[in-house]
Amino acid sequence: MPKLSEYNKKRDFKKTAEPKGKVKKGGKELHFVVQKHDASRLHYDFRLEIDGVLVSWAVPKGPIADTSVKRLAMHVEDHPMDYIDFEGTIPKGQYGGGTVMVWDTGTYLAEGSDDVEESEKMLRKMHEEGNIKVVMKGKKLKGSYHLVHMHGKDQEWLLMKGKDDYADKKDFDQTSVLTGRTLEEIEEDKKSDVWNSNKNDKSKSKRATPKKAGTDADVESIDAPVAFTPDDVANAKQLKDFPIEWLPQLATLTDEVFDSKEWAYEIKYDGYRAIIQVNKGKVNLVSRNGISFNKKYAPLVKAFEAITNDVVLDGEIVVEDEKGISHFQWLQYFAENPNRGKLKCYVFDILYFNGFDLTSLGLVQRKKILEALLPQSDEIIYSGHTIGNGSKAIKQVQKNGGEGLIAKKLTSKYYVNKRSKDWLKIKVSKEQEMVIGGFTDPQGSRTAFGSLLLGYYEDGKLVYSGKVGTGFNEESLKDMHEKLLKLEQKTSPFSVKPKERGIHFIKPELVAQIKYSEWTETNSLRHPVFIALRNDKDPKKVVREVASSTEKIVPEEKTKKAVKKNTKEKSAVDTTEKPKAEPKKAVTKKPATKKPASKAVAKKGWDHSKAEVTHPDKIFWPKEGYTKGDVINYYDEMAQWIMPYIKDRPQSMRRTPNGIDKDGFFQKNVAGSAPDWAQTEKIHSDSTKEDIEYLICNDKETLIYMANRGCIEINPWSSRIGTLDNPDYIIFDLDPNQASIKDLVTTAKKVKEILDSLGINGYLKTSGGKGLHVFIPILPKYTYDQSRDFSHIISQAVNSALPKITSLERMPKKRIGKVYLDFLQNGKGKTMACAYSLRPREGATASTPLEWDELNDKNFDLKNYNIKTLPERVKEKGDLWANFFNDAVDLKALLDKLS
Incomplete structure (x- = not known):
C-alpha cells in the first residue's frame, strides 16, 4: 500500500507550499514526471504513478536514451500526485531546498500491456519484485525503460533504456517541458523563498521570462519574452480600421520535398485553419470561409483573452491525443465530446498588430514579432520552424505520424485570402476534399447506407470520382445518414450519372475529407477512406488538387538534391510502431550460395487480378539468394497448411520489404491501404482510444497480398473475430x-x-x-x-x-x-509467428510443427x-x-x- 507519512514528516507546510500528501485515485491514464532538482547536489527525480502516488527515485546523472549506459537510481519516499507539475524553488533550510524544473512529463504503461488497469496490476508486482519495465510516452523520454533493484542493496536501483526504435546516444534538451526555462531562469524568477508552482499561470511564455520591449508608439504596450524593436515594424503600413474581413493565405500542393536555405519548414497540422482576431479585448475565431468558431471552441476563446493587444493571428485548431497526434474527427465533434483529447491552437503567423498591417513584412520578421508577444499556454502554442533541411523534417513528421510540412519562403509576404507558391504543401499521405453527391443502400449487415458518392468541380460541373464506404463506425454512419436524408433529391448533381445500384442523390452541399492511395486512370480515387466532414469548405471551390512540380517552383540551383517523398499511404502504419525512413540504396546482389534468385513467380491457384506480384526478383536473403518471389511461391504452395491457423484472426503485419538485413516494422492499421476485396475488421484500441482496421486473412489472395507487401512472417492474434477477448x-x-x-x-x-x-x-x-x-x-x-x-x-x-x-x-x-x-x-x-510461417532469419527458417x-x-x-x-x-x-x-x-x- 502506498504511504505518504514519510513525505509529510519531512516537510514543514507552514514554510513550504508543497502539497500535503494525499493519495489520489487513478484516472484513465498513468502519469510520470521527471524533475531536475538542484538541491545540495544536482540530480533528477524519476517518479511513476502507482496506486495513487508518485513512486520516486533520485537519479544523480539523469535518464538516458543510450542502451549501453546504466544509471544509479536511489529509491526515495513516495510523493503525492499534486507534485507532478510543480516547478520553482523550495526554501533554503527545508527538505530538498533548491530549484526544481519539470524536465519531462507524460503517460506510461507497463511493458507488455496496453491497458491501464492491467498495467497497474503488473506494476505492483514488478515493484514488489524489484524489476519494473515500462513504456513511456513523454516529450523527451519515449519507449522502453527499466528500473531494476540491485541484489543485496537497500535503496539502490538501476535505470536503463530498453532496446527499441527510440534508443539513441543523443543528449536531451535541458529546459523545462512546461515553460522552456533553464534552472537558472527558474531560480531568477522565484518570488520569495517558497515553492512557485506554474499550475495557475497559464499565460506564461514557454520560452523565457517576460520582459518589456523597448519600443515606442503603438508597440510599447507589449509584454513579451523576446524583445523586438521599432525597426522590425518600420516597413509596416498603418491602418485606420481593424481588418475584420481578412482570410488566410493558402499553400500550393507540390510533388516532392526539397532542401533549401531560403525556405522554412513548419509542421502541417490536421485541423481547422483559423484566423484569430483580438480587438479591444474581444476574441473572434474565424474559419477560412469566414465562419465563427467561437461557440464550438469556446475554451480557445478564453485562452486567447490573455492577449492584451489588438492582433490578427493565423493558426490551426486541433485536438490531440496523449501522444500529441491530432485527430480531425475528434475536433469535428469536440462540442459533443469535449473530454476526448486536448484542444489546442498552433499559431504560426501574425498579420496585424496595434494598428499596423504586418502582411508586407517578410516571414522571419513576422514570426519574430509573433513569438515575442504570444502568451503561450496548454491551449496556445507557437509553431516553430526549421530552415534548410526539408528532407530531415519530413522524415521526422513521418516518424511522428504527422500529416506533412508547409514550406515557406523566408522572405515571403503574407497574401490575404490568396493561394501562393511562396507557401508549399508537402504531404506524407494523400488527401483530397470531395463533394458528396449521393449515397447507396447498405448491403448485408451494414446499416444506414453503403457508400458515399464523391465528386469534384471542373468547369462548373460536378465530376463523379468514385465512392467511399470505409472509415465509418456505427455512430458516424447514423450521424451521416441523418444529414444525407435531409438533403435527398431525385435528380443527379453529377455531370454524368454514376452507374451504381441503389443510388440516392443529394444536394451537393457536404464536403468530405478523403484519404486515398492514388488516382486511377478513370479519374477515381483508389483505396479511399472517409476522414471527416469539412464544414469550413465551400463545395463549389472543391477541385481536383494536382501537385505542382517542385522543380518549377524552387529553382534547382538553390536546392540540394533531396530524397523524393514517398507519398504512399502512411497512416496505415500504427503510430506507436513506425518504420524508420531510409534513403533508397541500390541493392547489391551477392552471389547465391545455395540457389539463384527467382526469375518469376509460379502462376498457381489464386486470382492474380486481385493479388498482384511486384518485384519478385528482389533479394530478401542476401547470403542464400532467396527472393521475394520465393516467399510468394512458398505461401502459394503452403496455403492449405497455414490457413487453418490464421483464418478469422486479426493480422499484425510484420513487413520486411527490404530483406532481412534491413529493419522491418509492424503494420496493424490497414485503413486506406488494404485492397477493396480484402476482409478487414475495426477493433477498438484502449491505448490509442481509436478504432484500428486490421486485415483478416481468410483466403489465399490475402495471404499472397501480405507476402507481396514484404510479410515474410505471419503474425495472427490468439483469438478470432466474434470472440476477440477470448483466446483459443x-x-x-x-x-x-x-x-x-x-x-x-x-x-x-x-x-x-x-x-x-x-x-x-x-x-x-x-x-x-x-x-x-x-x-x-x-x-x-x-x-x-x-x-x-x-x-x-x-x-x-x-x-x-x-x-x-x-x-x-x-x-x-x-x-x-x-x-x-x-x-x-x-x-x-500480442502475436506469435503461426505454424508454417517463415521467419526473417538467416537460413529462411520456418515455424514448423513437430x-x-x-x-x-x-x-x-x-x-x-x-x-x-x-x-x-x-x-x-x-x-x-x-x-x-x-x-x-x-x-x-x-x-x-x-x-
Whole structure:
C-alpha cells in the first residue's frame, strides 16, 4: 500500500507550499514526471504513478536514451500526485531546498500491456519484485525503460533504456517541458523563498521570462519574452480600421520535398485553419470561409483573452491525443465530446498588430514579432520552424505520424485570402476534399447506407470520382445518414450519372475529407477512406488538387538534391510502431550460395487480378539468394497448411520489404491501404482510444497480398473475430538465451510431462528462430488474463523442476545460458509467428510443427526446417496439428485441477 507519512514528516507546510500528501485515485491514464532538482547536489527525480502516488527515485546523472549506459537510481519516499507539475524553488533550510524544473512529463504503461488497469496490476508486482519495465510516452523520454533493484542493496536501483526504435546516444534538451526555462531562469524568477508552482499561470511564455520591449508608439504596450524593436515594424503600413474581413493565405500542393536555405519548414497540422482576431479585448475565431468558431471552441476563446493587444493571428485548431497526434474527427465533434483529447491552437503567423498591417513584412520578421508577444499556454502554442533541411523534417513528421510540412519562403509576404507558391504543401499521405453527391443502400449487415458518392468541380460541373464506404463506425454512419436524408433529391448533381445500384442523390452541399492511395486512370480515387466532414469548405471551390512540380517552383540551383517523398499511404502504419525512413540504396546482389534468385513467380491457384506480384526478383536473403518471389511461391504452395491457423484472426503485419538485413516494422492499421476485396475488421484500441482496421486473412489472395507487401512472417492474434477477448490457445514460448539445444529439449519435455499429468495434449513446433513453442488449444470462453495465469502456473512448475537451466527472469542479462519461460506472450493483441510461417532469419527458417519423438533425434537441428524443406515435409507427414482445434480443453477444468 502506498504511504505518504514519510513525505509529510519531512516537510514543514507552514514554510513550504508543497502539497500535503494525499493519495489520489487513478484516472484513465498513468502519469510520470521527471524533475531536475538542484538541491545540495544536482540530480533528477524519476517518479511513476502507482496506486495513487508518485513512486520516486533520485537519479544523480539523469535518464538516458543510450542502451549501453546504466544509471544509479536511489529509491526515495513516495510523493503525492499534486507534485507532478510543480516547478520553482523550495526554501533554503527545508527538505530538498533548491530549484526544481519539470524536465519531462507524460503517460506510461507497463511493458507488455496496453491497458491501464492491467498495467497497474503488473506494476505492483514488478515493484514488489524489484524489476519494473515500462513504456513511456513523454516529450523527451519515449519507449522502453527499466528500473531494476540491485541484489543485496537497500535503496539502490538501476535505470536503463530498453532496446527499441527510440534508443539513441543523443543528449536531451535541458529546459523545462512546461515553460522552456533553464534552472537558472527558474531560480531568477522565484518570488520569495517558497515553492512557485506554474499550475495557475497559464499565460506564461514557454520560452523565457517576460520582459518589456523597448519600443515606442503603438508597440510599447507589449509584454513579451523576446524583445523586438521599432525597426522590425518600420516597413509596416498603418491602418485606420481593424481588418475584420481578412482570410488566410493558402499553400500550393507540390510533388516532392526539397532542401533549401531560403525556405522554412513548419509542421502541417490536421485541423481547422483559423484566423484569430483580438480587438479591444474581444476574441473572434474565424474559419477560412469566414465562419465563427467561437461557440464550438469556446475554451480557445478564453485562452486567447490573455492577449492584451489588438492582433490578427493565423493558426490551426486541433485536438490531440496523449501522444500529441491530432485527430480531425475528434475536433469535428469536440462540442459533443469535449473530454476526448486536448484542444489546442498552433499559431504560426501574425498579420496585424496595434494598428499596423504586418502582411508586407517578410516571414522571419513576422514570426519574430509573433513569438515575442504570444502568451503561450496548454491551449496556445507557437509553431516553430526549421530552415534548410526539408528532407530531415519530413522524415521526422513521418516518424511522428504527422500529416506533412508547409514550406515557406523566408522572405515571403503574407497574401490575404490568396493561394501562393511562396507557401508549399508537402504531404506524407494523400488527401483530397470531395463533394458528396449521393449515397447507396447498405448491403448485408451494414446499416444506414453503403457508400458515399464523391465528386469534384471542373468547369462548373460536378465530376463523379468514385465512392467511399470505409472509415465509418456505427455512430458516424447514423450521424451521416441523418444529414444525407435531409438533403435527398431525385435528380443527379453529377455531370454524368454514376452507374451504381441503389443510388440516392443529394444536394451537393457536404464536403468530405478523403484519404486515398492514388488516382486511377478513370479519374477515381483508389483505396479511399472517409476522414471527416469539412464544414469550413465551400463545395463549389472543391477541385481536383494536382501537385505542382517542385522543380518549377524552387529553382534547382538553390536546392540540394533531396530524397523524393514517398507519398504512399502512411497512416496505415500504427503510430506507436513506425518504420524508420531510409534513403533508397541500390541493392547489391551477392552471389547465391545455395540457389539463384527467382526469375518469376509460379502462376498457381489464386486470382492474380486481385493479388498482384511486384518485384519478385528482389533479394530478401542476401547470403542464400532467396527472393521475394520465393516467399510468394512458398505461401502459394503452403496455403492449405497455414490457413487453418490464421483464418478469422486479426493480422499484425510484420513487413520486411527490404530483406532481412534491413529493419522491418509492424503494420496493424490497414485503413486506406488494404485492397477493396480484402476482409478487414475495426477493433477498438484502449491505448490509442481509436478504432484500428486490421486485415483478416481468410483466403489465399490475402495471404499472397501480405507476402507481396514484404510479410515474410505471419503474425495472427490468439483469438478470432466474434470472440476477440477470448483466446483459443495458450502459448508456452521457450526462448534460449545462449542455452544449449540439449537444455532447450529438456525444458520442452518437462513442459510435456507436466501437461501429460493434467491430461492435456501439448502441440510442439519450432519458433523458426532459436526456440521452441508449445501450444494448448482451449475453448474460447476465457480471458487473456486467465490464459496468461495458466501459462504462468505451468512455467513456474517447470522452473521449480529445472531451476538450473530455466528462468522466469525477464532481463536477458540475468538469464544468460538459461531457457526463458515467456508466459507473457499470452495477451490481447500480442502475436506469435503461426505454424508454417517463415521467419526473417538467416537460413529462411520456418515455424514448423513437430512430433514429440523428433526431439529425441541426436541430429535435431532447428535450421533443418526452412523454406526449402517444409513443402516436402508436409507432403510426407501431412499436418501434424490437424486435430489441434478438436482437442480444445476447458480452461476452468484445468484450473480446478491445479487448485
